[in-house]
Structures are given as C-alpha cells and as structure tokens.
Amino acid sequence: MSPSPPPPSLAADFPALSSAWTQTLLSPANRAHNSRLDPNYFAASPSSNLVTLSRVRSFGLGTGDQLVHALAADGLAAATRRELVLVTCFWARASRSRARVAQLLRALSAKALRRGGGAGRIRVAICFSSRSLWQKLLGPSGVRGAVYGPAAWAAKLGLPPPEELRGLELRVKCVFVRPFSVMHPKFVVVDRERVFVPSFNVSWEEWFEGCVELEGPVVGRFVRFWREFWVRDGGEEEEDWDGDVGVERDGGEGESVRDDTFPGSNANAATDGPSSNPSAPPSLLPLHRPFSHPAPLPTLFLPSPHHRNPRFRPLPFLSPPPTPPTPLNALLQHLLSASSSSIYIQTPNATAPPPLAALRDALARGVDVTLVTSRRLMLLEQLATAGTTTARCVRRLCRRHAALVAARRARGDGDDEQGGGERTGPGRLRVEYFRAREAGGPGRARKKGKGRAGAGDEGEPAVGEPVQSHLKLTVVDGAVVVLGSGNMDRASWFTSQELGVGLWSREFAAAVMDMVGEGLAGRTEVVYDG
DSSP states (O other): OOOOOOOOOTTTOHHHHHHHHHHHHTSHHHHHHHHTSSSOTTSSOHHHHHEEEEEEEEEEEEEHHHHHHHIIIIIHHHHOSSEEEEEOSBBOSSSHHHHHHHHHHHHHHHHHHHHOGGGOOEEEEEEESBSOHHHHHHSOOSTTOEEEOHHHHHHHHOOOOGGGOTTEEEEEEEOEETTTEEBOOOEEEETTTEEEEESOOBSSOOEEEEEEEEESTHHHHHHHHHIIIIITTTTSOOOOOOGGGOTTOOOOTTOOOOSOSSTTOOTTOOOOOSSOOTTSOOOOSOEEEEOOOSSOEEEEEEEEOOOSOOOOOOSTTSOOOOOOOOHHHHHHHHHHHHOSSEEEEEOSOBOOHHHHHHHHHHHHHTOEEEEEEOSSSSHHHHHHHHSSOHHHHHHHHHHHHHHHHHHHHHHTOOSSBOTTSOBOSOOOEEEEEEOOOBTTBTTOOOOOOSSSTTSSOSSOBOTTOOSEEOOOEEEETTTEEEEESOOBSHHHHHTSBEEEEEEEOHHHHHHHHHHHHHHHTTSEEEEEEO
16 A cells, blocks of 8 residues: 655645734734834734735846846846835945946936936835944934935945936935844835845845845735835825836736846756755856746735844843744744745844744654855854854754754664654754855865955855855745745844745745755855754
C-alpha cells in the first residue's frame, strides 16, 4: 500500500489563514493597540483594507544601484504619465543611486515640457526618513515631518535645482521619530497603476537586493498607505485625478507581460534550484524574470506602523515585552506557526525574539528551516536596538537545534519518518552567511576579518559585486511569499515602520526560490547544516 500523502499545509490555505489572521487583528486588545498607531485606518476592518489581489509582473535581483539604474534608465521615465511616488528609508546624497534618481527627474521634466498643452506637469513625491546621523539627532522629530522646499533640493539632497525641473510638481518630505523610529518602507508607485516594492534604499551600499513589480488592486493599498501617512489631512492637498490614473485598475486579462522593465538583465540564464550551490559559478547580476499567471493572486497588504517606545527589557529577570500585533508581525507569526514542511528566510539580520522562537518551535515540529543572513551587518545598530547581534542569535538557534537532534538520538526514535510519511524528529536547520565573491575568482573563500564585510578581509569584492545581503524574503511551505521592508531584527518588529506584501502562489514561490538560488550561487558560506 502506498504511503498516505502528507497533511495539507495550513500556511498555504489562504482562506483559513487570512481568516485566522484577521480575527487575531480584531481581538479587543490587538484592535485597541493598532487603533492607537499612525496610520491606523486598517484597525477596525482589516479584511476590507488589507485582503486584496495582485498580479506579479516581474521579480529582479541585484545590487541596489543595478536595480535603481534599471528602473530609472528606461522603465519609469517611459511609463510615468501623471504621477510618480517614491518612498524610501535612507537618502544618501553622495551615491550613484541618488544621481540616477536626479537623472530620472530631469527626464520626466523634459517629457512633461515636450508634450505641453493641457497635459500639465508630472507630479512627483519623494518621501524618506533618514539622510544623516545629525538629521536624526537634531532635525525635526514627529509624524508631521519636514518638507524640503526648492531651495534645499540641490544643496541638501543632491537633486536638480528648480530651474531644471520646470515640468514637475515636486514635493520632498522627511519623517523620523526619535529615538529609533525610522520609516523603513520602500516602494515606487507609477500613475497609481503599478507598484515596485524593492528592498534597497537610495544609498551607496553595494548589497544583494530584490524588487517585485505588482499591478492590480494591491496598488490602491499602497496609495492609501502613502496618503494616510505622508500626505495626511491638513498637509499637502490631494488633487483630483481623471480616470486614466486607475487607482484600482486590475490589468487586462489579455495584457502581455513586459520583459524590458529591467534593461540589460540576465533574463535567459538557467536557474540552479531553490538553494544556493557554493561550488557553482556566481551568476551575473542583475537577474530578472517576468512572471505570468492566468488569475490574480490572493494577496495580503502588510503595514507595520512605528512604535516610539522600544520597550527594552535589559535585565534578565524582566519578562519580555509582548510583540506589537501589527498586520505584518501577526502574519509572520501565523505563517511560521502554521508551517508544515519548510521555511526559507533571507534577512539582513536576525535578532528579533518572536520569529526566532517561532523557528525553534517549527524545527521541533519537524519543519525544515533555511536561514540566510549576514555575519556582520550594522553591528552598532544591532547592539543599540536589540542588545545583541545576529551572530550570537544564530549560535543560540544552532545550539537549540543540536540539542533537539541529540535528544532524539538519545531516545532512539529511529527513522525520521513513520510509515505514513509523518516526520517524528526535528526538522533540518541550514544556516548560511552571505559573502561577496572576490575579484580573484569565484572559488576563493573570504578570510574572516573585523568590522563590516569588505573591511579587514583579504581580497576585494569583484566590481559590482554585492558585499552583504539586504533582501527581506520569507517563503513558507513553498506556497507563500512575503516581501517588503521588514527584517527579522528587533528594530523592524518593535520600533520601525515597515511595509510588506504576502503573495499566495506556488508558481511564484518556485520562481523566486529558483532565482534566489541562482543569485546566491557562490555567494554564501554554510555555517550549520544538521
């Protein structure tokens, strides 16, 4: 008799999981908590505000500069007709990404001036949270933020002066809330019809990043979030737009998938599967894949508003603070606890106690876990916001897993699986640290050094090679993909504003895992596999 199939994945059951998630958000305590946040428009009715549909048009991987170049060079300038909204966390004046944004603004202005007539200027909103340490220490603090007038565009931000942008109606705003609350989301909305959700900032860092392009009703959710937080009542006036803007447009069934959004990408390379192969030659970046599916994907829009009080518990005898029940936090906890077969997490850092505890529980249930992170990324920030480091948390997770495996062996439980296919032992844990490929060749291993990657290490990264991983990706049971700005660190879970999307599609999950496996080939080192 053939073995019975494994039980269905609760995480992959979108109706059941979304219902449980919304009910969690609507519990009296969680609804009261979220109602005190800013923005809080979703608190009373999460199902109508956060449950939606989307069409994935493409997914790309590369360094932030490579992806900004791909977007700014052709895609955005050609596509934008009326309005462009760019939201990022960090704005680096001295960066190639900033220069590419400036080039994009000039192109949009020239486009608006060429068409003339009654078409009007193109409206552009640039929203960010941090541009320097001094700005965060001494600048305005609060959700109303600071608006940068035309006189500051070039001097403070490195943007073109007003006389070069006569075809634009440009508004630039910065919001930061002391002590630690950065507005961490990153997204670009084009004419309220398309949204790009990257992991990168407008910055100089050469990091491994990702960007997903979406259409459909989910775009309206991004617009609502931007209007509620960045535009605000009593702030900038919201103008009326005619029907061709398409706030809730869902893309026609017959529309062809564009494959030129990321020009110059390695679109035809073969994939290496869902996990990286350290012996494989590293892929050329950027990578890009168009994605086509016959019906819109079930999608959850996942805001996580900031919390001004970090609620530190520095003394060991103090009980840990409750996890803020934001939509993003609540969904990740539901997914990790409902997983039945596999969890893949790629995150810059991993210092948040809630997801780490959920991973330990998942391993004990027999779920396989893969964690890809960074050994030394933003160490001072980790210590300031979490009181620990990713390396320390990873070692603790590996020790806990080793103890689970040892206990099972001591009991003499036998095979990992019973006759019916149900696993009786702990799941497999695999932990990889990202490492840059050196200019000397793909096979050379980097020697450990001090400080940030690339500083104090022997060998220099190849030109255009990412030196750290900054991608934020969670894939559960090969069916659910969560992308956005949220890390698995304490800052993202307890203090920063974050924003993500959850997409239910086995086909898209497989495509993402294939691309990530290809992009990471030769760029990671396995530190634990058991």
